[in-house]
Amino acid sequence: MVPVYLDVLVVLNFLVDFLLLVGTNRLSGHPPEMKRSAAAAALGGLYAGMCVLPGFLFLAGTFWRIIVLGLMAVISYGVRADALRRGVVFILLSMALGGVAVSLNGGSFWTLVIAATAVCAMCLLGFRGRLGQQYVAVRIGECRFTALIDTGNMLTDPLTGKPVLVVSASIGQKLLNIGARELADPLAAMKLVPGLRLIPFHAVGCNGGVLPVKRFEDVQLGSERGSCLVAFAPNELGQGKAYEALTGGVL
Numbered sequence: 001m002v003p004v005y006l007d008v009l010v011v012l013n014f015l016v017d018f019l020l021l022v023g024t025n026r027l028s029g030h031p032p033e034m035k036r037s038a039a040a041a042a043l044g045g046l047y048a049g050m051c052v053l054p055g056f057l058f059l060a061g062t063f064w065r066i067i068v069l070g071l072m073a074v075i076s077y078g079v080r081a082d083a084l085r086r087g088v089v090f091i092l093l094s095m096a097l098g099g100v101a102v103s104l105n106g107g108s109f110w111t112l113v114i115a116a117t118a119v120c121a122m123c124l125l126g127f128r129g130r131l132g133q134q135y136v137a138v139r140i141g142e143c144r145f146t147a148l149i150d151t152g153n154m155l156t157d158p159l160t161g162k163p164v165l166v167v168s169a170s171i172g173q174k175l176l177n178i179g180a181r182e183l184a185d186p187l188a189a190m191k192l193v194p195g196l197r198l199i200p201f202h203a204v205g206c207n208g209g210v211l212p213v214k215r216f217e218d219v220q221l222g223s224e225r226g227s228c229l230v231a232f233a234p235n236e237l238g239q240g241k242a243y244e245a246l247t248g249g250v251l
Helices: 006-027 035-052 062-077 081-105 109-127 168-177 188-191
Strands: 135-140 144-150 164-167 195-201 206-221 222-234 245-247
Touching: 006 081, 035 062, 062 081, 062 144, 109 135, 109 188, 135 245, 144 164, 144 168, 164 168, 164 206, 168 206, 168 222, 188 195, 188 206
Parallel strands: 144 245, 164 222
Antiparallel strands: 135 144, 135 206, 164 245, 195 206, 206 222
């Protein structure tokens, strides 16, 4: 009988789950979300360790595996409409990993880690989010959120011709300390927040109007960093989906 080392088992499952969770995010077009992926992978590692402890062998059953996978999906992806799809992708990648490990004639520590790294690299470098919409992480000061890369977002600054980042009312609340009611009245918003100005916009199903905008100097959008003009919508973007802003690539 091959001895099972608990610490090695936990670390192995943590590494494999972490790589698969990050790969799932990339394959689905989402930012890596390293902290949430690590937290979910930690649960997977602890679960794998408990499955070999006396008195907890029942946890290795299919029912508990599904429960733990569901909890990992919630931790990593949240409770959103697209979380189920990413959870399914995560399971499919796990199955793909099993196939790769078998083809390499083994299931040793390094075999599984190398196989998981290969699957993750395939998602990061090959597919680039082709299974879903593409998202990018955004940071403005201490405010962090996710933006949808919307190629149809043609909003530009009429003074410079540069693209504008459009954010939801909830993000406007954090950045400007005013709510949706004030943002719905751009002229009133200008009186409340120094530095705001107005730009015209047009949207599908809308006759157009103006949006309050403000320039922020320290904005990080994905790996890019610089200044950009931010427009504040008076409503929530995404309707409960994974993003709170729209960008066509403003940096």
